Amino acid sequence: MTALSDAGLPARPRLLRPAGLLPWAGALAVLAALWLAGGQAGWLNSYPDAWILPLRDWVSEAMRWLVKDASFGLFTFKELTRAFAGLLDLPLQICLILLSRGFAVPLGGDAGLLIPPLSWLGVTGALVWAAWRVGDAKLAGLVAGCFGYLAVFGQWNSAMVTLSSILVAVPVGILGGAALGILGYRSRAAERALTPVLDLMQTVPVFAYLVPVLFLFGFGPVSAMIATIIYAMPPMVRVTMLALRSVPAEVLEFGRMAGCSRRQMLWKVLLPSARHSLMVGVNQVIMLSLNMVIIASMIGAGGLGHDVLTSLRRLQIGDGLEAGVAITVLAISLDRLSQAIANRTSTPVHLQADQSYAVRHATWLGIVAILAGTYLLAFFLPALRSYPDWLTLDTGPLFDDLVQWINVHAYSVLDAVKSWLLIHVLIPFKRLLVEAPWPGVALLLAVAGWRIGGVRLGLTVALLTVFIAVTGNWEKAMVSAYLCGISVVLAMAIGVPIGVAAAANERVHRIAQNTVDTLQTLPSFVYLIPVVMLFQVGDFSAMIAITAYALAPAVRYTDHGLRGVSSEVIEAARMSGCRPWQLLWKVRLPLALPEIMLGVNQTIMMALSMLVITALVGTRDLGQEVYIALTRADTGLGLVAGVCVAFLAIIADRLIGAWSHKRKQELGLA
Amino acid sequence: MQAAFHKLAGRAGVFAGATAIALAAAPIAAQAQSYPESDDPIRMTIHDWTGQYLTTHIMGSVLEEMGYTVEYVQADYLAQFAGLESGDLHVAMEIWETTGKDALEASLETGDTVELGETGMRAIEEWWYPAYVKEECPGLPDWKALNDCVEVFAAPETHPNGRYLGGPVTWGGKDDERVEALGLDYEVVHAGTDAALFAELQSAIQRKEPILAWVYTPHWAPIKFEGEWVEFPKYTAECYEDPSWGVNPDMAYDCGKPRGWIKAVGWAGGEEKWPAAYQAIRNFDITNQQMGEMIGKVDLDGVPSGTVIDQWMQANRDTWQGWVPAE
Numbered sequence: 002m003t004a005l006s007d008a009g010l011p012a013r014p015r016l017l018r019p020a021g022l023l024p025w026a027g028a029l030a031v032l033a034a035l036w037l038a039g040g041q042a043g044w045l046n047s048y049p050d051a052w053i054l055p056l057r058d059w060v061s062e063a064m065r066w067l068v069k070d071a072s073f074g075l076f077t078f079k080e081l082t083r084a085f086a087g088l089l090d091l092p093l094q095i096c097l098i099l100l101s102r103g104f105a106v107p108l109g110g111d112a113g114l115l116i117p118p119l120s121w122l123g124v125t126g127a128l129v130w131a132a133w134r135v136g137d138a139k140l141a142g143l144v145a146g147c148f149g150y151l152a153v154f155g156q157w158n159s160a161m162v163t164l165s166s167i168l169v170a171v172p173v174g175i176l177g178g179a180a181l182g183i184l185g186y187r188s189r190a191a192e193r194a195l196t197p198v199l200d201l202m203q204t205v206p207v208f209a210y211l212v213p214v215l216f217l218f219g220f221g222p223v224s225a226m227i228a229t230i231i232y233a234m235p236p237m238v239r240v241t242m243l244a245l246r247s248v249p250a251e252v253l254e255f256g257r258m259a260g261c262s263r264r265q266m267l268w269k270v271l272l273p274s275a276r277h278s279l280m281v282g283v284n285q286v287i288m289l290s291l292n293m294v295i296i297a298s299m300i301g302a303g304g305l306g307h308d309v310l311t312s313l314r315r316l317q318i319g320d321g322l323e324a325g326v327a328i329t330v331l332a333i334s335l336d337r338l339s340q341a342i343a344n345r346t347s348t349p350v351h352l353q354a355d356q357s358y359a360v361r362h363a364t365w366l367g368i369v370a371i372l373a374g375t376y377l378l379a380f381f382l383p384a385l386r387s388y389p390d391w392l393t394l395d396t397g398p399l400f401d402d403l404v405q406w407i408n409v410h411a412y413s414v415l416d417a418v419k420s421w422l423l424i425h426v427l428i429p430f431k432r433l434l435v436e437a438p439w440p441g442v443a444l445l446l447a448v449a450g451w452r453i454g455g456v457r458l459g460l461t462v463a464l465l466t467v468f469i470a471v472t473g474n475w476e477k478a479m480v481s482a483y484l485c486g487i488s489v490v491l492a493m494a495i496g497v498p499i500g501v502a503a504a505a506n507e508r509v510h511r512i513a514q515n516t517v518d519t520l521q522t523l524p525s526f527v528y529l530i531p532v533v534m535l536f537q538v539g540d541f542s543a544m545i546a547i548t549a550y551a552l553a554p555a556v557r558y559t560d561h562g563l564r565g566v567s568s569e570v571i572e573a574a575r576m577s578g579c580r581p582w583q584l585l586w587k588v589r590l591p592l593a594l595p596e597i598m599l600g601v602n603q604t605i606m607m608a609l610s611m612l613v614i615t616a617l618v619g620t621r622d623l624g625q626e627v628y629i630a631l632t633r634a635d636t637g638l639g640l641v642a643g644v645c646v647a648f649l650a651i652i653a654d655r656l657i658g659a660w661s662h663k664r665k666q667e668l669g670l671a
Numbered sequence: 672m673q674a675a676f677h678k679l680a681g682r683a684g685v686f687a688g689a690t691a692i693a694l695a696a697a698p699i700a701a702q703a704q705s706y707p708e709s710d711d712p713i714r715m716t717i718h719d720w721t722g723q724y725l726t727t728h729i730m731g732s733v734l735e736e737m738g739y740t741v742e743y744v745q746a747d748y749l750a751q752f753a754g755l756e757s758g759d760l761h762v763a764m765e766i767w768e769t770t771g772k773d774a775l776e777a778s779l780e781t782g783d784t785v786e787l788g789e790t791g792m793r794a795i796e797e798w799w800y801p802a803y804v805k806e807e808c809p810g811l812p813d814w815k816a817l818n819d820c821v822e823v824f825a826a827p828e829t830h831p832n833g834r835y836l837g838g839p840v841t842w843g844g845k846d847d848e849r850v851e852a853l854g855l856d857y858e859v860v861h862a863g864t865d866a867a868l869f870a871e872l873q874s875a876i877q878r879k880e881p882i883l884a885w886v887y888t889p890h891w892a893p894i895k896f897e898g899e900w901v902e903f904p905k906y907t908a909e910c911y912e913d914p915s916w917g918v919n920p921d922m923a924y925d926c927g928k929p930r931g932w933i934k935a936v937g938w939a940g941g942e943e944k945w946p947a948a949y950q951a952i953r954n955f956d957i958t959n960q961q962m963g964e965m966i967g968k969v970d971l972d973g974v975p976s977g978t979v980i981d982q983w984m985q986a987n988r989d990t991w992q993g994w995v996p997a998e
């Protein structure tokens with residue numbers, strides 16, 4: 002009830018009062034004036050080349066120095082990074098030997114002893130056993146189904162190569178992330194230094210830092226793994242800081258009273274009590290690492306990502322889809338397994354003492370027994386060693402035929418829709434953004450920042466915008482903004498209604514959840530090529546791909562926000578005679594709006610992170626710039642364009658975040 | 672690298688079935704010989720088209736037969752030069768004159784890479800259209816007919832201009848310049864990748880719609896689909912360098928694309944490390960015809976690339992043994 006009291010909900014947000022409108026009107030007027038003046042002064046419309054700061058040349062130069070000349074006296078910088086790469090290569094090779102390729106022991110001369118890898122049945126069996134021990138029969142069934150899929154659809158070998166790099170990258174990401182998180186928890190200074198770095202790590206497209214990574218760590222799977230770690234680590238750092246901060250004061254107090262040293266406090270009190278929250282970070286690291294599989298395979302990681310790319314290159318869509326689903330299946334089983342481990346209630350230590358060794362260690366003993374048993378058995382039953390080819394399924398041609406059928410029979414309808422949207426929506430919007438004078442846009446964004454979040458936010462936003470212009474990326478950035486803008490609107494238009502339906506109905510909720518999970522883990526390249534076949538190379542195809550990927554947060558946050566509206570408020574609204582649609586429109590949606598706006602924010606982030614992928618279809622924006630830089634090994638070009646993408650993301654994030662926060666305060670929710 | 676895994680895994684299965692202790696096949700090496708000079712792996716680069724995958728693996732198999740250790744590394748066509756210069760990568764089998772000439776020359780100038788000779792294949796890259804388009808635009812293949820057929824090739828994004836689907840920007844090719852120099856009323860839409868380019872081509876052909884796109888050979892597309900290359904004024908070096916040459920007196924690039932060699936290139940340090948291997952690569956020689964057949968088998972008939980390579984190696988034993996330098 003309190004939420005609807007006068008104090009909690011002001012009659013009207015301040016924004017709409019006449020005095021509050023003045024700066025907006027002013028900024029719009031200046032924008033319009035600049036636009037008109039643009040005819041006389043060309044520099045208003047497009048940022049002059051002569052004013053461009055050669056930042057990217059400086060970055061490239063610095064990189065060259067780092068790779069060729071930087072030295073610590075005893076050894077060079079490059080030797081240091083190469084040594085690090087060698088260190089990471091070791092566990093990777095061990096995993097590869099165990100899971101995928103076995104090991105040939107040279108016995109001198111031409112003879113060699115080939116030690117085969119683990120049996121597919123053994124790996125599957127061991128994981129199913131582990132799933133049953135830490136979870137329940139349902140989880141065991143899921144894991145069996147997932148790994149069974151890998152074997153039956155002939156994806157086993159590639160999947161094991163991918164799994165090997167995940168098995169190395171994920172622990173490194175988790176430990177590194179946790180270490181940085183602990184550092185940030187202990188020292189405010191470290192946290193302040195970390196936050197902007199994390200922002201950049203999450204928003205700069207991966208392609209942008211692949212080039213420096215290749216230079217420093219060499220071409221090959223290790224570089225791919227390092228890029229994966231950079232991409233997947235930030236959530237772990239953030240979650241660790243947050244989780245440690247939210248350990249209840251009572252627990253800390255108790256630890257202090259028990260006389261814990263600083264180290265004991267961390268290891269015996271803080272980390273164990275934050276375990277559940279920390280697992281959220283672990284889950285994110287796993288998911289993001291698997292998101293990177295395709296990109297990693299472009300620089301030599303091999304595995305499933307490589308299969309997806311090669312199949313699609315031959316336009317064998319079905320085969321690409323099968324390999325893509327294999328990635329999803331890996332993601333789902335690893336995710337559910339890690340969640341089960343986190344939620345497991347282990348037997349208290351004082352009870353364990355009474356159990357025999359075998360009972361206490363049943364999980365591990367079982368895993369070892371299954372692996373060893375099948376391994377030995379496989380020497381007599383080759384079918385256990387590698388899954389027999391004649392037992393594999395191939396649905397590839399089915400999907401190829403399906404796409405061809407749609408292409409031939411439904412094209413005229415698709416084409417009509419596409420042309421209409423292009424002519425009436427996409428092209429005009431693109432022209433609007435590209436032709437808008439850059440100083441005017443910067444001013445408008447600054448005013449928005451100032452009105453929503455204060456002078457500081459206004460200044461930040463203005464500086465970030467000007468940076469994009471000064472580095473000569475204005476036009477490309479506007480094309481990016483246009484592609485993302487349109488896609489976000491479309492994603493919201495589709496996602497919000499689905500979210501509303503999901504919030505109202507349990508079954509819709511479950512179906513929607515599973516669908517968006519799949520859409521997010523299925524490599525976007527898999528649906529990119531069929532989209533190109535149906536909609537041709539160009540902005541429209543890019544828009545569809547971005548929308549499909551960015552749909553997930555729109556559905557999720559709407560669903561979550563609507564479910565979060567307190568039942569008292571709904572009860573009160575019902576008692577005052579609201580009809581169902583009034584309840585939705587007048588009460589639930591407005592109250593869930595801040596949460597939905599966070600969904601918008603996430604949708605924008607997703608859309609921006611897809612830009613680089615859509616460059617693979619062919620767009621002329623920042624994403625393409627980053628992609629070109631990758632193929633030309635131009636560090637400066639890639640990093641600067643990448644940072645521009647990051648700045649677009651940060652501008653959107655800060656503005657929406659501030660608005661959402663403000664609105665929540667006005668609604669008395671925060 | 673993938674193929675290597677499969678191969679090993681396959682071997683493991685076969686041998687493990689026969690005996691509990693499996694002996695890996697020994698390289699078929701001649702008696703006492705001067706190579707391999709080093710057991711360090713020769714790292715060969717793999718790019719994103721099938722032909723290159725096949726040439727690299729054929730050469731790799733020959734090197735393995737000679738006793739070398741070979742590793743295949745996925746690397747971008749242009750980005751690989753950085754790796755070749757630093758010695759992270761060692762051999763790239765296919766640098767096309769049409770797309771990689773500038774990058775190759777720049778790299779050779781550093782002195783860190785060496786040319787490893789022509790592969791024998793001849794690259795053709797040009798604007799291409801399916802045969803049925805000729806009904807709507809009878810003036811083709813002459814380039815002058817293109818401007819009469821703008822309506823045939825137009826699309827909403829490019830209207831009133833025609834739409835030409837170019838290769839990825841990273842392939843170069845000077846198409847934007849060509850359009851301007853020849854006064855063509857066309858807009859170049861760059862596909863992002865090889866896959867996207869041929870996806871659109873195939874889908875247009877399935878519907879029998881007009882399309883004008885960048886097609887190259889050796890590739891499966893001109894084998895699978897019936898079509899023709901647009902005939903531009905013939906390429907000469909002057910055309911690209913001298914504006915006054917050709918139909919447009921003020922601009923260069925008023926001609927077709929160069930047709931030319933496909934060369935192998937290697938890390939300069941390898942010259943001393945694996946001289947015999949480098950010599951064998953220099954001897955590598957294969958025709959468009961042979962390569963086209965193999966690409967067709969892999970991309971159109973769905974034969975695994977490993978099988979195609981093994982078949983070729985068996986059927987052409989004399990050919991590749993001729994590449995191996997004498998003791």
